[in-house]
Amino acid sequence: MxxxxxxxxxxxxxxxxxxxxxxxxxxxxxxxxxxxxxxxxxxxxxxxxxxxxxxxxxxxxxxxxxxxxxxxxxxxxxxxxxxxxxxxxxxxxxxxxxSLGNVLIRIIPRKDTSELIRYLRENNYGVTSVNAEGSKGKVDIIFTIIKRKDIDNVVGIINQFNPNAFYTIEDVKAINEGIFKKPRKTTIFDSLSFGIKKNK
Incomplete structure (x- = not known):
């Protein structure tokens, strides 16, 4: 035709x-x-x-x-x-x-932050915490710069240890040095976990 x-x-x-x-x-x-x-x-x-x-x-x-x-x-x-x-x-x-680039997550938890900070550091996320004064008294502000592809994972950790925590996410144009989570190689054991997360 x-x-x-x-x-x-x-x-x-x-x-x-x-x-x-x-x-x-x-x-x-x-x-x-x-x-x-x-x-x-x-x-x-x-x-x-x-x-x-x-x-x-x-x-x-x-x-x-x-x-x-x-x-x-x-x-x-x-x-x-x-x-x-x-x-x-x-x-x-x-x-x-x-998921290009890096982001800054600023977290203002509503309760004790020690477990959250410990868990993030154990999982190779760089964390900086500072004392601050909020509307209801003293609070700890947590800063972490992560790869953008890790946002969902970190937000899940925040919700696990500090539900209802206030946090903001901002793009970061450039960084110098720092600690970043290294991607872990998958093993045969990952396929046997059936999606069950281990609690630390």
Missing amino acids: DLSFLFQADSPVFTWVVLPLLIFLARISDQTIGTMRLIFLSKGHKLLAPFLGFFEVIIWLIAVSQIMKHLDNVLCYIAYGGGFAMGNYIGMVIEEKL
Whole structure:
């Protein structure tokens, strides 16, 4: 079956279906790359960000040039806006999956922190605690800088030892030295644990 008519510039199918679809896909691509570029830039990846920026602007120029050639085609505008929105979403999902960078977790527990601090240190998390004065008296503020991929694990530890603790999570652009949890190699015994966590 000959489908060449779909790509003929004067074809109604090309004008109202194929072209908006191509613009939509191009906009998804360039906006996804753009979102990733900004994320990498904020994380301090100075070489990767410009590399992505080159491809981002090339794809954007192609999409915009097609818009300018078909100013009377409202579907092109819709495709352009839709691709922009979807590209933002996809870029954020990809960044979340990659779990790039480090974060600072600031914890203000509601009860004794000794067990929480001990457990974090035993699991190779760097912990700094300071005494402070809260609205209801003296409190200990705990700081730990961790890999972003470890957030769920650390939050689970906080909830285990100090339910209802107040904590904040902030991105950290750069760090120098410090203690970070080293990934443990999985063994055959992990598959036999049936998801049961050992209490320490």
